[in-house]
Amino acid sequence: GIVLKVYEQKSKALGAFVIIVLFVFYGLSTLRYNKLWASEKNYCRYMLNLSPQMHIASFWLADIYMEEENFDYAKYYYSKSIRGYKNDWEAYTNLGLIEAVLGNVEGAEMLNRKAMTLNAEAVEPKNNLAALYIEQGEFEKAEELLFEVVEKKYYYMDARKNLVTMYTKQGLKREAEQMIKTILQINPQDADVPRLIRNLNYN
Numbered sequence: 001g002i003v004l005k006v007y008e009q010k011s012k013a014l015g016a017f018v019i020i021v022l023f024v025f026y027g028l029s030t031l032r033y034n035k036l037w038a039s040e041k042n043y044c045r046y047m048l049n050l051s052p053q054m055h056i057a058s059f060w061l062a063d064i065y066m067e068e069e070n071f072d073y074a075k076y077y078y079s080k081s082i083r084g085y086k087n088d089w090e091a092y093t094n095l096g097l098i099e100a101v102l103g104n105v106e107g108a109e110m111l112n113r114k115a116m117t118l119n120a121e122a123v124e125p126k127n128n129l130a131a132l133y134i135e136q137g138e139f140e141k142a143e144e145l146l147f148e149v150v151e152k153k154y155y156y157m158d159a160r161k162n163l164v165t166m167y168t169k170q171g172l173k174r175e176a177e178q179m180i181k182t183i184l185q186i187n188p189q190d191a192d193v194p195r196l197i198r199n200l201n202y203n
Protein backbone atom coordinates (compact mmCIF):
# COMPACT_ATOMS: atom_id res chain seq x y z
CA GLY A 1 0.00 0.00 0.00
CA ILE A 2 2.97 2.32 0.42
CA VAL A 3 3.71 4.57 -2.53
CA LEU A 4 7.33 5.01 -3.47
CA LYS A 5 8.24 7.60 -6.04
CA VAL A 6 10.72 7.03 -8.83
CA TYR A 7 12.07 10.30 -10.09
CA GLU A 8 12.07 10.34 -13.88
CA GLN A 9 14.41 12.89 -15.36
CA LYS A 10 13.35 12.15 -18.92
CA SER A 11 10.84 14.96 -19.27
CA LYS A 12 13.17 17.54 -17.73
CA ALA A 13 16.12 16.73 -19.91
CA LEU A 14 14.32 15.72 -23.07
CA GLY A 15 14.61 19.07 -24.84
CA ALA A 16 18.36 19.37 -24.48
CA PHE A 17 18.84 15.66 -25.07
CA VAL A 18 16.88 15.67 -28.35
CA ILE A 19 18.89 18.61 -29.68
CA ILE A 20 22.14 16.75 -28.98
CA VAL A 21 20.82 13.58 -30.55
CA LEU A 22 19.56 15.29 -33.68
CA PHE A 23 22.93 16.93 -34.15
CA VAL A 24 24.77 13.64 -33.71
CA PHE A 25 22.47 11.69 -35.98
CA TYR A 26 22.53 14.29 -38.73
CA GLY A 27 23.87 12.69 -41.87
CA LEU A 28 23.21 9.09 -40.79
CA SER A 29 21.28 6.92 -43.18
CA THR A 30 17.54 6.68 -42.62
CA LEU A 31 17.81 2.94 -42.03
CA ARG A 32 20.36 3.25 -39.23
CA TYR A 33 18.54 6.22 -37.73
CA ASN A 34 15.31 4.25 -37.48
CA LYS A 35 17.11 1.22 -36.07
CA LEU A 36 18.62 3.25 -33.26
CA TRP A 37 15.38 5.03 -32.39
CA ALA A 38 13.44 1.75 -32.45
CA SER A 39 15.13 0.72 -29.19
CA GLU A 40 15.62 3.05 -26.25
CA LYS A 41 18.42 0.85 -24.98
CA ASN A 42 20.29 1.01 -28.29
CA TYR A 43 19.75 4.75 -28.38
CA CYS A 44 21.20 5.28 -24.90
CA ARG A 45 24.11 2.91 -25.48
CA TYR A 46 24.94 4.69 -28.72
CA MET A 47 25.03 8.03 -26.93
CA LEU A 48 27.22 6.58 -24.18
CA ASN A 49 29.63 5.23 -26.79
CA LEU A 50 29.89 8.74 -28.20
CA SER A 51 30.18 10.38 -24.80
CA PRO A 52 30.74 7.95 -21.88
CA GLN A 53 30.25 10.69 -19.27
CA MET A 54 26.82 11.79 -20.58
CA HIS A 55 24.93 11.31 -17.34
CA ILE A 56 21.52 11.89 -18.92
CA ALA A 57 21.96 8.84 -21.15
CA SER A 58 23.10 6.78 -18.16
CA PHE A 59 20.11 7.96 -16.14
CA TRP A 60 17.70 7.17 -18.94
CA LEU A 61 19.17 3.70 -19.43
CA ALA A 62 18.96 3.08 -15.69
CA ASP A 63 15.27 4.05 -15.81
CA ILE A 64 14.67 1.42 -18.48
CA TYR A 65 16.32 -1.29 -16.41
CA MET A 66 14.44 -0.06 -13.34
CA GLU A 67 11.12 -0.53 -15.14
CA GLU A 68 12.23 -4.05 -16.11
CA GLU A 69 13.17 -4.72 -12.46
CA ASN A 70 16.71 -5.50 -13.60
CA PHE A 71 18.11 -3.87 -10.49
CA ASP A 72 21.78 -4.79 -10.97
CA TYR A 73 21.97 -2.95 -14.29
CA ALA A 74 19.79 -0.12 -12.97
CA LYS A 75 22.15 0.38 -10.03
CA TYR A 76 25.16 0.32 -12.35
CA TYR A 77 23.81 3.02 -14.65
CA TYR A 78 22.43 5.23 -11.87
CA SER A 79 25.90 5.06 -10.29
CA LYS A 80 27.44 5.89 -13.65
CA SER A 81 25.09 8.88 -13.89
CA ILE A 82 26.36 10.07 -10.50
CA ARG A 83 29.96 9.73 -11.67
CA GLY A 84 29.09 12.02 -14.58
CA TYR A 85 27.20 14.47 -12.36
CA LYS A 86 27.97 14.26 -8.65
CA ASN A 87 24.94 16.31 -7.62
CA ASP A 88 22.50 13.94 -9.35
CA TRP A 89 20.02 13.76 -6.49
CA GLU A 90 17.47 12.03 -8.71
CA ALA A 91 19.84 9.07 -9.21
CA TYR A 92 20.42 8.86 -5.45
CA THR A 93 16.65 8.84 -4.94
CA ASN A 94 16.15 5.96 -7.35
CA LEU A 95 19.08 4.02 -5.92
CA GLY A 96 17.42 4.43 -2.54
CA LEU A 97 14.21 3.00 -3.96
CA ILE A 98 16.07 -0.03 -5.32
CA GLU A 99 17.71 -0.68 -1.96
CA ALA A 100 14.32 -0.44 -0.26
CA VAL A 101 12.86 -3.00 -2.66
CA LEU A 102 15.85 -5.27 -2.01
CA GLY A 103 15.33 -4.98 1.74
CA ASN A 104 18.42 -2.90 2.50
CA VAL A 105 16.76 -0.41 4.82
CA GLU A 106 19.98 1.17 6.06
CA GLY A 107 21.28 1.69 2.53
CA ALA A 108 17.95 3.07 1.35
CA GLU A 109 17.83 5.58 4.21
CA MET A 110 21.40 6.72 3.54
CA LEU A 111 20.75 7.25 -0.18
CA ASN A 112 17.52 9.17 0.37
CA ARG A 113 19.21 11.39 2.92
CA LYS A 114 22.01 12.05 0.43
CA ALA A 115 19.40 13.08 -2.14
CA MET A 116 17.77 15.38 0.42
CA THR A 117 21.16 16.96 1.17
CA LEU A 118 21.74 17.66 -2.51
CA ASN A 119 18.26 19.11 -3.03
CA ALA A 120 16.40 20.20 0.08
CA GLU A 121 13.37 21.19 -2.01
CA ALA A 122 12.84 17.73 -3.53
CA VAL A 123 9.80 15.86 -2.24
CA GLU A 124 10.50 12.40 -3.71
CA PRO A 125 13.31 11.36 -1.34
CA LYS A 126 11.35 12.63 1.67
CA ASN A 127 8.31 10.65 0.59
CA ASN A 128 10.40 7.52 0.02
CA LEU A 129 12.18 7.88 3.35
CA ALA A 130 8.82 8.27 5.07
CA ALA A 131 7.65 5.07 3.38
CA LEU A 132 10.65 3.28 4.86
CA TYR A 133 9.79 4.59 8.31
CA ILE A 134 6.18 3.39 7.92
CA GLU A 135 7.40 -0.10 7.10
CA GLN A 136 9.61 -0.01 10.19
CA GLY A 137 6.79 1.24 12.40
CA GLU A 138 8.48 4.60 13.01
CA PHE A 139 5.27 6.54 12.50
CA GLU A 140 6.27 9.83 14.11
CA LYS A 141 9.27 10.21 11.82
CA ALA A 142 7.16 9.27 8.81
CA GLU A 143 4.36 11.70 9.65
CA GLU A 144 6.78 14.59 10.11
CA LEU A 145 8.32 14.00 6.69
CA LEU A 146 5.00 13.48 4.92
CA PHE A 147 3.51 16.67 6.35
CA GLU A 148 6.62 18.54 5.19
CA VAL A 149 5.98 17.17 1.71
CA VAL A 150 2.28 18.10 1.48
CA GLU A 151 2.95 21.54 2.92
CA LYS A 152 5.56 22.11 0.23
CA LYS A 153 3.61 20.45 -2.56
CA TYR A 154 -0.11 20.32 -1.79
CA TYR A 155 -1.06 18.17 -4.77
CA TYR A 156 1.64 15.54 -4.24
CA MET A 157 -0.70 12.58 -3.92
CA ASP A 158 1.85 9.88 -3.12
CA ALA A 159 2.54 11.47 0.26
CA ARG A 160 -1.17 11.73 1.06
CA LYS A 161 -1.68 8.07 0.15
CA ASN A 162 1.22 7.12 2.39
CA LEU A 163 -0.44 9.05 5.21
CA VAL A 164 -3.60 7.00 4.65
CA THR A 165 -1.56 3.79 4.80
CA MET A 166 0.20 4.95 7.95
CA TYR A 167 -3.06 5.89 9.70
CA THR A 168 -4.56 2.54 8.64
CA LYS A 169 -1.62 0.66 10.17
CA GLN A 170 -2.08 2.65 13.38
CA GLY A 171 -5.81 1.99 13.53
CA LEU A 172 -6.56 5.71 13.16
CA LYS A 173 -9.66 5.31 11.02
CA ARG A 174 -10.95 8.86 11.35
CA GLU A 175 -7.64 10.38 10.25
CA ALA A 176 -7.39 7.95 7.35
CA GLU A 177 -10.95 8.74 6.21
CA GLN A 178 -10.25 12.47 6.37
CA MET A 179 -7.13 12.09 4.23
CA ILE A 180 -9.04 9.97 1.71
CA LYS A 181 -11.65 12.71 1.57
CA THR A 182 -8.93 15.26 0.83
CA ILE A 183 -7.51 13.04 -1.92
CA LEU A 184 -10.96 12.79 -3.54
CA GLN A 185 -11.43 16.55 -3.32
CA ILE A 186 -8.19 16.99 -5.25
CA ASN A 187 -8.90 14.16 -7.71
CA PRO A 188 -12.36 12.56 -7.60
CA GLN A 189 -11.22 9.88 -10.07
CA ASP A 190 -8.11 8.76 -8.20
CA ALA A 191 -7.65 5.08 -9.05
CA ASP A 192 -5.96 4.17 -5.74
CA VAL A 193 -8.80 5.28 -3.48
CA PRO A 194 -10.85 2.04 -3.70
CA ARG A 195 -7.77 0.06 -2.61
CA LEU A 196 -7.11 2.47 0.26
CA ILE A 197 -10.72 2.14 1.42
CA ARG A 198 -10.61 -1.66 1.21
CA ASN A 199 -7.44 -1.76 3.28
CA LEU A 200 -8.97 0.61 5.84
CA ASN A 201 -12.17 -1.44 6.17
CA TYR A 202 -10.23 -4.70 6.33
CA ASN A 203 -8.25 -3.44 9.29
